[in-house]
Amino acid sequence: MSSNAIPTRKVARRVFAGEFNDAGYTFKESDDERAPIYLLLPTGARANRVFVVGTLTEKEDIGEDSEYWRGRVVDPTGTFFVYAGQYQPDAAAMLRDLEPPAYVAIVGKPRTYEPEDSEEGDVLVSLRPESITVVDTDTRDRWVVETAERTLDRIEAFDEEGNEYARMARERYGGRVETYRDRVIEALESLEDGDSGGAEPDADAVDAV
Amino acid sequence: MTDLRDHAAEIHEQFEDRVDGLTVDEIEERLDTLVNEYRVPLEEATRSVESTYLEKAGMDREELGGRGGNETVEVGTIDEDEQWIDVRAKVVELWEPRSESIAQVGLLGDESGTVKFVAFETSDLPELEEGTVYALGNVVTDEYEGRYSVKLNRTTSITELDEEIEVGDGAVEVTGALVDIQSGSGLIKRCPEEGCTRVLQNGRCSEHGEVEGEFDLRIKGVLDDGNGIHEVIFGETATEELTGISLDEAKEMAMDALDTTVVADEMRGKVLGRYYRVTGPELGRYVLADEVEELTGAVDAEATLIRARSI
Numbered sequence: 001m002s003s004n005a006i007p008t009r010k011v012a013r014r015v016f017a018g019e020f021n022d023a024g025y026t027f028k029e030s031d032d033e034r035a036p037i038y039l040l041l042p043t044g045a046r047a048n049r050v051f052v053v054g055t056l057t058e059k060e061d062i063g064e065d066s067e068y069w070r071g072r073v074v075d076p077t078g079t080f081f082v083y084a085g086q087y088q089p090d091a092a093a094m095l096r097d098l099e100p101p102a103y104v105a106i107v108g109k110p111r112t113y114e115p116e117d118s119e120e121g122d123v124l125v126s127l128r129p130e131s132i133t134v135v136d137t138d139t140r141d142r143w144v145v146e147t148a149e150r151t152l153d154r155i156e157a158f159d160e161e162g163n164e165y166a167r168m169a170r171e172r173y174g175g176r177v178e179t180y181r182d183r184v185i186e187a188l189e190s191l192e193d194g195d196s197g198g199a200e201p202d203a204d205a206v207d208a209v
Numbered sequence: 210m211t212d213l214r215d216h217a218a219e220i221h222e223q224f225e226d227r228v229d230g231l232t233v234d235e236i237e238e239r240l241d242t243l244v245n246e247y248r249v250p251l252e253e254a255t256r257s258v259e260s261t262y263l264e265k266a267g268m269d270r271e272e273l274g275g276r277g278g279n280e281t282v283e284v285g286t287i288d289e290d291e292q293w294i295d296v297r298a299k300v301v302e303l304w305e306p307r308s309e310s311i312a313q314v315g316l317l318g319d320e321s322g323t324v325k326f327v328a329f330e331t332s333d334l335p336e337l338e339e340g341t342v343y344a345l346g347n348v349v350t351d352e353y354e355g356r357y358s359v360k361l362n363r364t365t366s367i368t369e370l371d372e373e374i375e376v377g378d379g380a381v382e383v384t385g386a387l388v389d390i391q392s393g394s395g396l397i398k399r400c401p402e403e404g405c406t407r408v409l410q411n412g413r414c415s416e417h418g419e420v421e422g423e424f425d426l427r428i429k430g431v432l433d434d435g436n437g438i439h440e441v442i443f444g445e446t447a448t449e450e451l452t453g454i455s456l457d458e459a460k461e462m463a464m465d466a467l468d469t470t471v472v473a474d475e476m477r478g479k480v481l482g483r484y485y486r487v488t489g490p491e492l493g494r495y496v497l498a499d500e501v502e503e504l505t506g507a508v509d510a511e512a513t514l515i516r517a518r519s520i
Binding site: 053104184191 | 386388389431433434435436437438440474477478480481482483484504505506507508509510511513514516517518520
């Protein structure tokens with residue numbers, strides 16, 4: 001037991017885009033203004049930070065007065081939407097300089113956004129990057145297997161007694177975790193097929209843009 | 210009630226020479242009152258009764274020694290403050306005591322790793338010799354800023370053992386993606402004062418003020434496996450191995466840019482988001498990287514696929 005005076009850094013969750021984009025609910029665990037914000041994952045875990053590896057397929061500067069970059073990063077189950085502006089200068093510069101397609105690793109914080117004209121409950125989930133780096137195919141494949149393992153960990157623990165975040169996920173999202181088991185299988189099968197280009201983004205993710 | 214009787218007998222043994230006319234019955238009665246009448250847990254009751262007799266005998270609790278023998282603990286596994294334990298360890302190093310109240314200070318080691326030890330002048334113990342293996346009975350653990358040590362005291366029994374111990378380095382292995390490089394990484398300057406080596410902040414040492422620093426390479430990084438994080442410090446050699454940037458190259462880069470931060474930026478681009486296995490000893494909250502290996506090559510998805518299909 002070491003002394004715990006310094007606030008501990010939050011772990012970066014591993015989650016496929018197909019699950020990430022289904023998560024629309026964020027929460028804090030204390031009233032403190034600076035308390036960390038968590039995204040509730042449908043498989044029953046809280047994510048203050050995520051680590052993703054995928055293919056940057058498109059990038060666009062959608063800023064009006066200043067640069068504001070949007071990138072699409074694709075994994076075997078869907079698309080992560082990544083936004084970086086003046087407050088993420090390093091990540092914004094990366095998106096400016098990169099030529100898609102490229103494998104990128106991103107550490108970042110989940111953000112949710114409810115468009116004004118959307119129907120109720122229609123929440124867009126995106127990623128605010130802390131860092132973006134270019135990686136190789138092996139790293140991307142390693143991430144897919146690791147993310148599959150972590151997702152299965154969550155699915156296996158979903159029905160455990162006292163799993164607070166699973167209880168919340170069941171309330172918020174209905175608790176159909178088989179969906180995510182199926183996506184894990186798809187993701188792993190895409191590796192076995194020798195596919196290294198990233199699969200098609202699923203229809204839901206495209207509709208969400 | 211035999212349990213109480215046993216405890217009473219143990220206490221009796223410790224005090225019979227120091228307290229006149231002490232009987233096991235008397236002790237048992239005191240224990241019985243506390244345990245059965247006042248519902249005090251046995252451990253706390255024992256302590257309370259002992260305190261009574263310590264006062265009568267004018268003794269310190271330290272003099273009691275471990276009741277009924279302590280657990281023999283591997284030094285590398287010590288992770289709790291104020292535990293009375295026995296160790297079987299080799300004196301790896303003796304250091305120069307910094308205070309007159311300290312008789313000996315140094316490093317004890319066994320197969321599991323090493324731990325600092327301190328013996329005080331007031332304890333009046335025989336001197337330990339470097340390189341010798343001892344059974345040390347009744348030492349107490351201590352913690353300071355997450356690091357553990359053991360203190361010898363006047364009740365510590367010291368038995369020289371005629372055996373050899375292969376001292377382990379207490380190394381741990383951690384794996385994960387490198388998700389952050391913290392400030393104070395890259396090309397840094399250290400205080401040149403003898404024995405200081407503190408990292409300078411804006412050319413200043415927190416101890417020695419403004420000094421002409423010496424360049425060094427270091428990375429304070431975070432390895433994250435999706436379950437938890439490990440903070441890792443890469444020294445000059447490990448940093449060069451990790452990034453392919455040597456100290457000379459780093460200095461050149463900084464000179465060209467008239468800025469030392471370009472080095473850390475370049476390093477971030479080379480290592481963030483990649484997977485590593487790091488081996489080394491733990492120091493407080495950090496793992497010191499002795500060996501670094503990037504995890505590359507194909508991964509086997511088959512086992513995970515079987516797992517997924519079986520759910």
